[in-house]
Amino acid sequence: MAEKRTKIDIIGDMLMSVIDKGGHIKPTHLMYKSNLSHRQMKVYLEELLQREFVKRTKNKDRDYVTITEKGHDFANKLREIKEFERVFGF
Amino acid sequence: MVVAVPSWFFGEDVLIDAISIFVLALIAYFNIKYYKIKKNKKSLNLTVAFILLAISFTLNIFINSGVHYNIMQMSTLGYGKLALEDIGSNSSIVFITYFLYRAVTLIGLCFFYSIYEKQSKSNIFLLSFLIISLLYFSNSSYVMFHLGYFVILMLVTLQSIRGYGVKKYPATRLLVFSLGTITISQFSLLFAALDEKIYVAGELIQLVGYVALLITFIAVLIYGRKKDQNRYYW
Numbered sequence A: 001m002a003e004k005r006t007k008i009d010i011i012g013d014m015l016m017s018v019i020d021k022g023g024h025i026k027p028t029h030l031m032y033k034s035n036l037s038h039r040q041m042k043v044y045l046e047e048l049l050q051r052e053f054v055k056r057t058k059n060k061d062r063d064y065v066t067i068t069e070k071g072h073d074f075a076n077k078l079r080e081i082k083e084f085e086r087v088f089g090f
Numbered sequence B: 001m002v003v004a005v006p007s008w009f010f011g012e013d014v015l016i017d018a019i020s021i022f023v024l025a026l027i028a029y030f031n032i033k034y035y036k037i038k039k040n041k042k043s044l045n046l047t048v049a050f051i052l053l054a055i056s057f058t059l060n061i062f063i064n065s066g067v068h069y070n071i072m073q074m075s076t077l078g079y080g081k082l083a084l085e086d087i088g089s090n091s092s093i094v095f096i097t098y099f100l101y102r103a104v105t106l107i108g109l110c111f112f113y114s115i116y117e118k119q120s121k122s123n124i125f126l127l128s129f130l131i132i133s134l135l136y137f138s139n140s141s142y143v144m145f146h147l148g149y150f151v152i153l154m155l156v157t158l159q160s161i162r163g164y165g166v167k168k169y170p171a172t173r174l175l176v177f178s179l180g181t182i183t184i185s186q187f188s189l190l191f192a193a194l195d196e197k198i199y200v201a202g203e204l205i206q207l208v209g210y211v212a213l214l215i216t217f218i219a220v221l222i223y224g225r226k227k228d229q230n231r232y233y234w
Helices: A008-019 A027-033 A038-050 A070-086 B012-038 B041-073 B092-116 B120-136 B142-167 B169-187 B198-225
Strands: A054-059 A061-069
Touching: A008 A027, A008 A038, A008 A061, A008 A070, A027 A038, A027 A061, A027 A070, A027 B012, A038 A054, A061 A070, A070 B012, A070 B041, A070 B142, A070 B198, B012 B041, B012 B198, B041 B092, B092 B120, B092 B142, B120 B142, B142 B169
Parallel strands: none
Antiparallel strands: A054 A061
């Protein structure tokens, strides 16, 4: 059985989902790619916006979530941590 | 107990310990930053382990520097082989420092070991008893300390080998090599009293091990920043 994701794991998954889509993603797609419920999506998206890891943008009247420089830096840090944990066998 | 250290190696062993301190402190520093983000208890244990080991090397530098300096004040023997004074016989400062060095080293190693094996209360009690016993017996037998050092490191190395067997990450292979090399260095130091060349070999092997650990950590930083986690270039 897979371990329950921590808050940081979910934030990491969300940021990676945005990055995988070229830095912009529709909120609904973000929800599906990050495997979140609608309620969770609202809570964690708010967290990402507060931390300025992402920002809301509009393109042709459609809402998007766009990753910021701060979000990229945090995503890089999470990748480093993941690699460290893998190598040291945590 | 007398350990032979060739006079031409005075200062070199201090430099090797300084490099070891640098590597341990660097990894501990990054690990603290990782812990602040992820709050992983194993990360905290590794940080504590590496900080304690860095402190132990610092104490070892202090001991070696003091003893080397005292020996250089003494007249040399005819064939140029000098020996360390019997630890604990004359200077209480050296005695206390040496005791602290052994205690901090063993506690640090136990923290390192606990990353791979979750410790129950009875295990913690057993490890504490092991440390106290080793500290007591290594007072009169330097071999006991290095034996304990070697055994704990060997267990940590075996755990990392097991981890490599499961996932086969190239950087883990490098970690296995570095831990294995440091373990071998401790095994050589068990016999350092027999010949000065064994002490020198042990120290040089230790240097190789810590340089490999530094390379492992650099590899982690490089791979961690790559977008494609499945791409390796080894």
